[in-house]
Amino acid sequence: MTSSKGGQPTKYDPLYPNILIAEGLDGDAPWTDVQIAARFGVCIDTVRIWKKRYPAFKAACSLCKQRANAVLESTAFQVAQDRPVVDIDTIETKDAEGTVLGTRTVTRQRTVSADTQILKLLLMNRLPEKYRDVQKVEHSGTLTWVDIARNGAADPSGSSPSRPA
Numbered sequence: 001m002t003s004s005k006g007g008q009p010t011k012y013d014p015l016y017p018n019i020l021i022a023e024g025l026d027g028d029a030p031w032t033d034v035q036i037a038a039r040f041g042v043c044i045d046t047v048r049i050w051k052k053r054y055p056a057f058k059a060a061c062s063l064c065k066q067r068a069n070a071v072l073e074s075t076a077f078q079v080a081q082d083r084p085v086v087d088i089d090t091i092e093t094k095d096a097e098g099t100v101l102g103t104r105t106v107t108r109q110r111t112v113s114a115d116t117q118i119l120k121l122l123l124m125n126r127l128p129e130k131y132r133d134v135q136k137v138e139h140s141g142t143l144t145w146v147d148i149a150r151n152g153a154a155d156p157s158g159s160s161p162s163r164p165a
Contacts, residue, residue, distance in 0.1 A: 011042055012050050017060035024064045031068040036061060069127055076123055080114045 020036070037047045051058040087108045093101045123131040 010050075011040070011046070012054065012057070014054075014056075016040060016050075017054075017056040020057075020060040020064050024060075024067050031065065031072075033061070036064070072126055073123070076119045080116055080119050082111050082113050085110055085112050 020039075023039075033044055033047045037044045040047075047061075051061060087110065089106045089108070090103055091106055092103050095101055120131075124133070
């Protein structure tokens with residue numbers, strides 16, 4: 001434990017960044033701040049404070065998340081494709097008394113469709129800078145406060161709306 005300036009000593013251990021990096025290399029890295037908090041037995045706010053206070057911890061968290069994001073993208077690409085699935089069923093043939101006379105195996109092949117909406121949401125929430133829905137809106141013409149006050153809104157055609165007398 002490292003001591004802080006005042007109050008209760010912090011639970012932060014200088015080895016935490018190394019632990020996160022080692023777990024990241026093994027593929028068992030926590031992906032979110034919530035998981036990192038659970039890993040070290042602290043609350044989410046504590047993890048956020050540690051990231052502000054300890055640059056090595058912040059870098060280790062970032063490294064874990066980058067690796068997790070790469071795994072997520074790769075997995076999402078594979079899951080987003082329709083894929084064949086083989087179902088194997090064993091069917092028993094019975095007589096009138098219920099005695100098993102024989103069994104046979106039936107193999108069926110089918111295609112499983114991907115749930116692309118859930119993958120889209122997952123990627124947009126996890127990697128918003130890369131997968132956000134962007135709408136580019138361009139404005140043309142002019143709008144003045146006089147137009148707004150006089151007409152309630154500017155008419156793009158330039159004609160003013162008819163007013164009651």
